[in-house]
Structures are given as C-alpha cells and as structure tokens.
Amino acid sequence: xxxxxxxxxxxxxxxxxxxxxxxxxxxxxxxxxxxxxxxxxxxxxxxxxxxxxxxxxxxxxxxxxxxxxxxxxxxxxxxxxxxxxxxxxxxxxxxxxxxxxxxxx
Amino acid sequence: xxxxxxxxxxxxxxxxxxxxxxxxxxxxxxxxxxxxxxxxxxxxxxxxxxxxxxxxxxxxxxxxxxxxxxxxxxxxxxxxxxxxxxxxxxxxxxxxxxxxxxxxxxxxxxxxxxxxxxxxx
Numbered sequence: 001x002x003x004x005x006x007x008x009x010x011x012x013x014x015x016x017x018x019x020x021x022x023x024x025x026x027x028x029x030x031x032x033x034x035x036x037x038x039x040x041x042x043x044x045x046x047x048x049x050x051x052x053x054x055x056x057x058x059x060x061x062x063x064x065x066x067x068x069x070x071x072x073x074x075x076x077x078x079x080x081x082x083x084x085x086x087x088x089x090x091x092x093x094x095x096x097x098x099x100x101x102x103x104x105x
Numbered sequence: 106x107x108x109x110x111x112x113x114x115x116x117x118x119x120x121x122x123x124x125x126x127x128x129x130x131x132x133x134x135x136x137x138x139x140x141x142x143x144x145x146x147x148x149x150x151x152x153x154x155x156x157x158x159x160x161x162x163x164x165x166x167x168x169x170x171x172x173x174x175x176x177x178x179x180x181x182x183x184x185x186x187x188x189x190x191x192x193x194x195x196x197x198x199x200x201x202x203x204x205x206x207x208x209x210x211x212x213x214x215x216x217x218x219x220x221x222x223x224x225x226x
Contacts, residue, residue, distance in 0.1 A: 001167075033212035042200060042219055043152065048212035086152060090204075090211050093166065094142075094154040 002026055004087050004097035011103040017075040020100045022087035024068045031091040034063055034072045037099075038083045046085075047072060079104050107131035109141075109201050109217035116223045123188040123222060127201030134158075134179045138206050141184040142213065143175065145197040157204075158184055191224045198222075 003025040012018045022032065030050040035043035045054045047063035050070060062073045074081055082104045087097040113125045125143065132139060140159035146152050156175040157164045165173050174187040184201060198221050202213040 031210060033210070035213070042216040043213070044216075045212050045214045048207050048214070049210040052208065052210075054212075054214065088152070088213070093164070094213075096152040096154075098151045 002028060002089050002092055002095050004089060004095055006085075006087060006097035006100045008098070009101045009103065011105055012077050013105045014079055015076045017073065018077050018102065020072040020074075020085050020102070022065075022070045022072070022097050024070070024089055027067045028089040028091035030066050031089055032063075032065065032070045033088045033090065034061075035086045035088065036081075036083045037086065043086060074102075077102075077104060107203055107215045109203060109215060111199060111201050111217045111220040113199065113220045113222055115221065116225065117191055118226055119192050119224055121191050121224075123186075123191050123195070125186040125188070125199055125201075125220065125222075127184045127186075127217060129182050129184070129201070129203070132203065133182065134177050134184070140204060140211075141177075142202050142204060143184075143186045143199065144202060144213070145195075145199045146219075147197040155188075155199075156186060191222075193224045196222065196224050 005023045032050045034047040037043045046061050051063045084099040084101045086099045109129045142157040143155040156173050158175045172189045176185045198219040200219045201217045203215040204211040204213050
C-alpha cells in the first residue's frame with residue numbers, strides 16, 4: 001500500500017494563506033487528488049491530478065507537487081473552509097491520507 | 106448530473122453478511138470507462154477504499170479481498186457490495202463513488218451521501 005502522511009490539524013485566521021501537506025511513501029507521479037469533508041457530509045473533490053481545479057471549486061484553492069510531496073493551498077482562507085482535508089492517490093490501489101483538520105480562528 | 110445513493114440495513118449482528126446497494130443516475134455502466142467504487146469511513150476517522158467495478162473487471166482492497174464481492178445490475182443502474190463476517194470494527198459510513206476519467210486521472214468526483222452501518226450484538 002502507498003501510505004499518505006498528513007499533518008493532523010491546523011488553525012488559521014480568515015484572510016490568511018494556508019498550505020496543507022501530503023507526503024507519499026513512494027512516488028505517485030501526479031496521481032494525487034484532494035477532498036474537503038465537512039461534518040456529516042460526503043467528501044467533495046477539490047483538486048485532481050495534483051494541480052487541476054475541479055469545476056465549480058473556487059480559485060482560492062490550488063494544488064501542487066509531484067512524486068512524493070504535494071500541497072493544497074487555500075488563499076485567502078474563509079470561515080466556511082472549516083473542514084477536514086484528505087489527499088488520495090490513484091497511482092495504485094487507492095489510499096487516503098488520515099486527513100488534516102482545518103480550524104478557522 | 107450524476108447522482109448516487111446508497112442503501113443498506115443500518116444495523117446487523119456480528120458474523121452476518123452486509124449487503125449494500127448503490128443506485129445511480131446520470132450515467133450508465135454500459136458506457137466504456139465507467140466504473141463505480143465502494144469506500145467506507147468509521148466515525149471520526151479516515152477513508153478506506155474497498156472495491157471497484159470497471160467494465161467487466163472487479164478490483165478489491167487486498168486486505169479485505171476475501172470478505173468482499175462487488176457486482177452490478179446494469180439494467181437497474183445498480184452496483185452491489187457484499188461484505189461477509191461483519192464485526193464491530195466494520196462499523197462505518199459506507200459510500201459509493203464514481204471515478205470518471207478526468208484527463209486520464211480517476212479521482213472520486215461523485216459521491217453518494219453514505220449509509221451508516223452499525224455492527225452490534
């Protein structure tokens with residue numbers, strides 16, 4: 001299995017820039033995707049292929065990286081971005097990171 | 106617009122077999138490069154991929170393969186999952202999701218709302 005490691009939690013103020021990281025245990029090329037999940041809801045796709053913005057997702061969200069190191073950036077952060085963010089690789093059998101819980105102060 | 110909806114028993118006892126149904130609209134399993142997947146998420150925890158069905162091929166999470174069977178009923182727009190020997194640790198919200206080919210990538214772009222399955226005696 002390809003293990004994806006994310007930092008567990010972050011807290012930022014509205015208007016700030018936040019980067020959420022995801023590190024893969026082996027190269028996944030650019031086959032990395034990012035999801036937002038709010039309590040009681042299903043995950044929502046934000047970024048696919050490491051850097052491609054899903055249709056309808058605000059341009060405040062962006063992704064970068066390749067190989068083993070990836071980042072999701074939200075700039076500027078808004079209050080309703082409070083959520084848990086998951087990375088997922090599709091290089092081989094799909095696996096997910098454990099999620100980064102983002103708190104807006 | 107693609108929509109997916111999961112249905113299941115809600116609660117079952119240890120050792121029983123879980124049967125889940127994903128009913129979808131807006132696409133068809135007879136379309137090439139059309140696949141559906143099952144995933145799960147214990148409360149407050151991360152996501153785990155369980156199985157996928159693509160065209161006529163089935164794929165399983167290796168750690169759960171012996172307990173899982175995925176199948177489809179194309180005419181009903183349904184994908185089914187059977188999960189044997191359920192135990193309390195399998196308590197989770199179970200999701201079906203569609204991973205369409207986005208520029209050669211296959212992210213889980215569409216999700217059902219999920220169905221909570223509780224395993225308890």
